Amino acid sequence: MKAGIIGAGAWGTALAQTLAAGGQHVRLWALEPEVVEAVNNDRQNPLYLPRIPLSPSIEATGDIAAMADRDMLLIVSPAQHLRKVVAQAPAGPPLILCSKGIEAGTGLLMSEVAAEAQPGSPIAVLSGPTFAHEVAKGLPTAITLACADADLAAKIAARIARPAFRPYLSDDVVGAEIGGAVKNVLAIACGVAEGAGLGLNARASLISRGFAEMTRFGLARGARAETLAGLSGLGDLVLTCSSTDSRNFSLGKGLGEGRAARDLLANRRTVAEGAFTAPVLREAARAARVEMPVVEAVCALLEDAAPLAQVMDALLARPLRAE
Ligand SMILES: NC(=O)c1ccc[n+]([C@@H]2O[C@H](COP(=O)([O-])OP(=O)(O)OC[C@H]3O[C@@H](n4cnc5c(N)ncnc54)[C@H](O)[C@@H]3O)[C@@H](O)[C@H]2O)c1
Ligand SMILES: O=P(O)(O)OC[C@H](O)CO
CATH class of the missing domain: 3.40.50.720 (NAD(P)-binding Rossmann-like Domain)
Structure with missing residues (x-):
């Protein structure tokens, strides 16, 4: 070999x-x-x-x-x-x-x-x-x-x-890739929830609703639902959204604690891929007319476009809808 x-x-x-x-x-x-x-x-x-x-x-x-x-x-x-x-x-x-x-x-x-x-x-x-x-x-x-x-x-x-x-x-190559790319952005969101002390209910909701976003985007790009529900999608999402061992989750935790993205990302040797993927994913989702509100929220925090309270309010105030 x-x-x-x-x-x-x-x-x-x-x-x-x-x-x-x-x-x-x-x-x-x-x-x-x-x-x-x-x-x-x-x-x-x-x-x-x-x-x-x-x-x-x-x-x-x-x-x-x-x-x-x-x-x-x-x-x-x-x-x-x-x-x-x-x-x-x-x-x-x-x-x-x-x-x-x-x-x-x-x-x-x-x-x-x-x-x-x-x-x-x-x-x-x-x-x-x-x-x-x-x-x-x-x-x-x-x-x-x-x-x-x-x-x-x-x-x-x-x-x-x-x-x-x-x-x-x-x-399903596309499905495996989309799961791995999207989960990094969602892990930032879960880290934010941890850093801001939003509780475990919030984290579970972010994982579930984030998975809905991953699925919508994946299906629009030709992925299969069972791939997204497998190891490379849901499996990796659950892992990365659950532990500060994840660089993406840790980055989000820092954001949730009120630190600026530019400070958290400056001079780091290791890679937090979600920070790079988030804006590209937002563009791709908008172009495909796929709603990804959690991804949009992560982008707003990474870009320091709005304070966390405002980003949270916007997420929670979205129109009520079927799951
Ligand atoms: N760490 C994990 O647990 C893990 C698990 C699965 C997948 N991944 C993925 O593997 C990929 C690599 O992550 P990692 O954790 O091994 O990296 P890392 O954060 O441990 O290390 C950074 C890497 O970036 C390389 N690098 C820096 N500047 C570079 C340049 N200009 N050109 C080429 N390489 C450069 C470094 O040499 C190093 O290999 C990422 O896409 C990550 O999502 C990581
Ligand atoms: O440390 P992270 O957030 O890059 O996650 C590492 C792996 O992708 C987990 O499967």
Whole structure:
């Protein structure tokens, strides 16, 4: 098995650790030379996945061309860097996209961006409720692997499955991507509820009504309802909306505590994808005439367009309607 992982943040490193279980060689491309050095010399990634001893079967590299001999490539960069990273990756092997977001400027999903950046490469999407530090510790995890080509999906699944890492197959690539992108924005909303002390009823309502928004938007973009109700949609939504382990939830918590988005986002090393996805999603939803009031509210808070009390009042004052 010759897996290559492109992107050595928390998730790329955790995936490398998972695939390296059992002594399989995994090559991991990192942007930062200090990450390459720490992984190769100290068996650690203190920048992005601290306190997890890494397998000796992981070989880090700063040279993306070193991925040329790999027979599958997991792309794990932040969504807004995926186009550039995929364009630099060697062409040929299947690309397994692990980033969650929508590209700013184009409104494209990651599979659409990858298809433009590297035409002809087979594409799959790996997405679900997966906090990196838990996966890296070998805690039980299930995840959606979506690919239009069922044979390829089965081959990839067989190669990435581990006793505690269980992929479920789907042919609904768009559905898997929309779930992962939208849940990050909704997690910000749930973090706001936590930070502002709005209570657990509010959080449950945001999850349910947010899921209704995800479903409306997903169906408008051709996703299937059962995909949105699966691991990559509802499953990830519940995870990310429930814990400060989520960077998106934590960002929202800061907003709910009254801190400004620009301060919370300034100089951060780790990515809170929802902050980038929110305005793109709002645009896409408006263009498709899909109502997404929770997403609109998150955008207003991120843009500091209105105080939280006003945003809450506007949400609660919407016309009463059927569920
Ligand atoms: N962390 C998780 O638990 C988790 C789980 C599933 C999916 N994801 C998704 O994986 C993707 C990567 O997230 P992460 O948590 O691994 O990242 P991270 O926040 O841990 O690290 C940031 C990453 O961004 C990279 N980066 C910074 N500037 C860059 C540039 N100019 N070009 C290319 N790369 C650059 C860094 O090298 C690093 O790999 C995101 O889309 C995220 O939603 C994360
Ligand atoms: O920390 P977050 O909010 O980016 O969430 C990480 C993963 O996407 C959870 O599945």
